Amino acid sequence: MARATTTRSKVIFTVIGWTIGFLIFFPILWTFLTSFKSEGAAVATPPQFLFFDWTLENYREVQSRSDYFKHFTNSVVISVGSTLIGLALAIPAAWAMAFSPTKRTKDILMWMLSTKMMPAVGVLVPLYLIFRDWGLLDTRLGLVAVLTMINLPIIVWMLYTYFKEIPGEILEAARMDGASLMKEIVYVLTPMAVPGIASTMLLNIILAWNEAFWTLNLTAANAAPLTAFIASYSSPEGLFWAKLSAASTMAIAPILIMGWFSQKQLVRGLTFGAVK
Amino acid sequence: MATLQTRATARIMMSPAVILLFLWMIVPLVMTLYFSFLRYNLLMPGTEEYIGFLNYQYFLTDPAFFTALANTLILVGGTLLITVIGGILLALVLDQPFFGQGIVRLLVIAPFFVMPTVSALVWKNMLMHPVNGLFAWIARLFGFQPIDWFAQMPLFSIILIVAWQWLPFATLILLTALQSLDGEQKEAAEMDGAGAISRFIYLVLPHLSRAITVVILIQTIFLLSVFAEILVTTNGGPGIQTTNITYLIYMQALLQFDVGGASAGGIVAVVLANIVAFFLIRLIGKNLER
Structure with missing residues (x-):
């Protein structure tokens, strides 16, 4: 009351x-x-x-002087790309964990979470050397790969908590009605899973967009996304506050709006379902 | 009940994610461990040799390590203090019914979506600049001498920026927890004559304890590796006054090219983070059983 x-x-x-x-x-x-x-x-x-x-x-200046849209495109490619690959890997995994759990499912989930705890700086040296030797430094491909792996545990976890809420009885009912496995997936499970997948996607684009350890350390002029581009304003020449503001506004506006839309899912995604 | 066939399918569905993640975790970590026992500097190629624990000895006895460790702890502790206490107060306010609640909620969570490099540069220049910054103007307005933030209290300045970024996170989680508090319980306590303060101490705070723990643990994981904010504002300085462990290792690796030393530092950082992670994993694991 x-x-x-x-x-x-x-x-x-x-x-x-x-x-x-x-x-x-x-x-x-x-x-x-x-x-x-x-x-x-x-x-x-x-x-x-x-x-x-x-x-x-300022908006005109930022674009003409520093090719702003190249960095903007980099941000889009890196955040969306890593999220989509992450989803492709995570959806089957989370699906299996939610619908045919075994004794070890929980251990695998906890282990995935634990990889997230590893400080990035602990693997900075080898990753930098691998990137150097494989010609991945300052490439979008390299960053997509790193960010996919960084966010994969979060994606699996979020999807898992969503999938688990799909009641098993619905599946049984569909099976009783004679639905094949294919039909079951297309007509019963997918519609129920889409909202969860969508919010997982949203949150991960946000996280990847704002990631600022690997993007700063593994990129230079070519593949630098907005995080690294904005960092170049830390050693300014002359008056620059208005231009810094214009570049910043464009960098945060799209993600801020997405964030506002996903605020309900945020808590669950960021606490691995520990707080709902 | 899972049949044999579905179990096999499940394994196949899981394997790409599991295998990739396993490789991602184990390969660089083993390499770091291996490098940490070598004398290995990129500026002196061909001189790599096994030197046992010497890198660890240098890293752990370097006075810079203790400064960086202290800075890390102050940064984490200070930010936690501000965000947890601030978060509880904010959540309590946002939990009250008032006009435009939804909009205020959006305003409060906004900083969380601002990329670290933007928030650090905006704060450093437009707010904290000792001459043209907004804070300096406010100080002069009230007749005070403006503070030269990054010269006089560099670490605290960074704490302020990081706290601004994480306050929304703490608020949002605590607010979510607060809203799950049973209204009837509150009412019953009120009827029994419990005042606002004792209701807060005996009813609200215990209810929030779990969410507070989650906030502290998750933030600690992220705050241990604050990097971008330091890079774009102080570069770890003045001196090493704002160098944390992450930044120290970064300097050793990518500015001094000391692969061996940086790797030893990396392993130390992993161990430190694992101590925190141990508790977080147990907490979330417990939750999974319910």
């Missing part, structure tokens, strides 16, 4: 809640606003919040 809440407490919490929300979101909002300023206005004191000459110049 919902408890009656007084209007007064509701108003108070509205004020508190919005203040906190605004403060936490502020750096992002500030980046967004700064991206429309001239470089002079970006560093002005006192800061100009809304009343400045809005311009799209």
Whole structure:
């Protein structure tokens, strides 16, 4: 039963809640606003919040000076590519674990999780050398491979928790009605599994998009995704805040929107089902 | 009941993922272990030789290691302190009914989706810059001397940035846990005359304990290997004041090309992470049985 809440407490919490929300979101909002300023206005004191000459110049500059869309494409290829390959590997695995579990299923799941605990820096040296010797340094192929392996345990786990919620009785009922295995998969299981697969996909694109250890260490000019591209702003020449903001806004906007859509699945994906 | 045939099919379905993951884990790890016993510097090819535990001895007795270890612990501990306490408070607020709750929730989780290099550079320049930064302006507004964040308190500055990135994660998980708290229990406690504070201590906090543990463990895993934020703001400096273990090994490997030494460091990092992982795995494993 919902408890009656007084209007007064509701108003108070509205004020508190919005203040906190605004403060936490502020750096992002500030980046967004700064991206429309001239470089002079970006560093002005006192800061100009809304009343400045809005311009799209920075977005044009970022693209023309540094080939922004190449890096954007790299980000898309690497995050989507690694997620799709990961799903192709993980769907059958998670399916088998959820629908014909054996004594060892749990051990395999825990072991997969444990590979996630290995700090990246522990295998930095050999991976760097392998990449160097195989000509994979600064290639999208190399990064797709690494990110696939990094996120594979999370994908398997998330899918497993979703698949497990598909009740076995439905399968039995379908079988009783004479459905073949093929029909069972196409008409019964797939429609129930699609939402889980979709949210797994979303979360993993987000994680791969923002991954910033391997992308920084294994790429240079060619395959650098946005994480590494933005890092090049750490040694700037001249005025650059407005351009940094424009590049940042474009880098985070698509993923922020995806993140907002997947927020419900986020908790489950990131805690391996430990909190739902 | 799984038949023999379905069991075989299941094995085939699992094997690609399992085999690849196994190779991914074991091959580099064995190589790291092997390199860690060699004198091996990329700048001096052809001089590789077995030197026993010498790399470990150098790595573990280097004063930089202890500084980096301390920095790592402060970074992890400080961030955890801010995010867990902040997360609990935020979750409590967001759990109350108010106008525009859904939108505020979206605003609060937003930082989690910002890539580390962006958040580090935006904070370092536009917020924390000692002259033109927003914080400097606010400080002057109230008549204070602006803080030169990265010169005066470099490690704390990084903690602030990392905490901003992880606060949404803690909040979201704690909020989810909070919402699963039985409303009737709260009501009963209220009827029995429990005040807001004792309700929080005796009812809410115990209910959250499990989620708090999950937050601490998962964040620790990620925070042990904070890298990008350090790379783009301080490069580990000034001196080695913001160098953590991950960054120390990175410097040894890719800036000094000392493969042997970096590998020994890598193994040390793996051992440290495993201590944390041991507890996390047990916790999640327990959950799997329910």
